[in-house]
Amino acid sequence: MTTPVTTEQGMRSPDTQATAVYRRLRADILDGRLVPGMRLKVQHLAAEYGAGPAPLREALAQLAAEGLARRIEQRGFRVADADPAGFAALIRTRCLVEALALRESIARGDAAWEDQVAAAERRLARLPRSLETTRFVSNPDWEVAHRAFHRALIAACDAPPLLAFCERLREEADRYRALANAVAYPGRDVGAEHAAIAEAALDRDADRAATLLSQHLGATGDFVRVALEGRQTSKARVRRRAA
Template sequence: MATTAVTRTDGVHARLREDILGGVLPPGHRLKFPDLCKRYDTSVGAAREALTRLASAGLVRGQAHQGYVVTPLSVEDLSELTVARVEVECLVLRMAITEGDVRWEADAIAAHHLLERAPYLDPDNPARSTAEWAAAHAAFHEALLAGCGNRRLREVATGLRDEAELYRQWSITPALAKGRDVNAEHRAILDAAVARDTELAVRLLGEHISLTSRLLIDSAEA
């Protein structure tokens, strides 16, 4: 019985996450339990557990007396999140390059190989990346930081990156309009990290994170 409940929750969580990141449930959208139970053919308990997990990843937000909403996007929140990510992820990458061994290099190269070959844009929704690419993207960044021996710092970095995923999905359209070459950015970061060029790798990662923020903010202002 417990296994069935966990499986049901996992399924609702996966579908809700996909709909949020895919823009089906846009930022600010109220997530009412009757609607969720009908839409995902699930129980209130499973829906509540799924929302709790999504809240911990920053994709939904609880509001007093109103339940949950898809996390609203704001320039202020994005700016704050970007500063935190640059500080933490660059620190963790610096430590990873210092502490990482040949196995770390091999894992990062392998993760990048999978990322390069994953289909980028969803043919049914070209304003969003595919789930396969998004998973490979997260795995690549995690592999880059995995050489750092400080588990807590790695977990903080991963948590901040999870929070930024909603912003990243909404940045795809302005990025395409500006001709952003995300593949080239990833390749340059990897090459610098494997070459143990710490300063270059850290600078490139910081620019990579900041560019997503800048494109979204410029788009919002326009």
Template sequence: MTAVPVKSLTEQTYLQIRDDILSCRHRPGTRLRIKMLCEEMGASLGAVREALSRLAAEGFLESTAQKGFRVSPVSVEDLEDLTKTRIAIEELCLREAIRLGELEWETDIVGAFHRLSRLPDAFAISGATDVQAWSSANETFHSALVSACRSNWLLRIRAMLFDQADRYRRLMAISTKVDRDVVGEHRAIMEAALARNADLACTLIAEHLQHTADIVVELSLQNMDAEPTGD
């Protein structure tokens, strides 16, 4: 039996903890105990420590001297700042993608939208599996929209902001059902992009992202913080 390379095990540990944070299994404010994670995941101390340090550098965790790591808390103020920054970066990426995108770009957008539109809306479901499937398809669609952008730095920043925003959206999805025509919003964005109407596409994407943030604020997301646990 071939042993799994250490690097692969470390990467698997990182991806699992990251997914547990995004899916809200590890809720905001929760203290993550390294020993417990090692036992639960069957991972080495080194792999867990490296994964936690990496997640802290990406903003998913906070590291405190003598107290270890905890999942970064959420707040209305942070969400508002995140949303404003995300909209600015998203518009830059989308404008360049619309300017440079060719037939393959258009085809990818249409295909991603079709798949997303066929899945149960994450705002109307509560099952973890359905939410995960929708979230993955949603990410694919939004990534397809900007895939023709040639700025690697813009795309890296955008991906980081998307993941941070996704944690807020998933918190909302598991907390309540929301009456919202997400398919209609996505369709309008797609049609504007394919029509090469950059101004309209950027206006619609900004409204789409802001709408999500506004719903989270209305749900008083601050009250959903988990109390940090003791060491």
């Protein structure tokens, strides 16, 4: 964590406040605490996040440039929408980009990278995805290990901008997953999918690894898309009843 920059009066500078509130707002959008379409009113956010109007507007502008918020002419900002069609395009982009990063990682990875991938897959395999057996309750430790595994696969591609783009796509995909609430994958062995991807990567079989990774991301996307469509249908029913 960086040390906040202070002015001569001992207050944090506006730039530092803008960065801090941007990070908090971004995390709350990605985690689904700020829901799609929600109005982002500066006066309300100021009280909630402890920042002044100027840094808040700067943070909101940055979020809008990133696509996580949208600017409404003369009316401020709202959280970006999250429609199933947009999610489908996101997953397709992620399949294309992450498969490319994996190919490069396989081509460039050394023994240390192999150890990292193998260790990440073993760590993930030891953790249950759900905290309960009778119903699905997402396990936070599994989520952390899952992100670490996917990062390890592409870590050796030696292209920081590509890695940063992959990370941004993953974060936005996780936003949709959070909005869909807990999503179980009936009839699917996710652990076996991870093991197969890791095996292909460690065998240096780039074609098989890239294909398996794309199938894995696509399968998750299908489950989340169905959940999002169900969420939209439920909201539409509520609106009709209220009308």
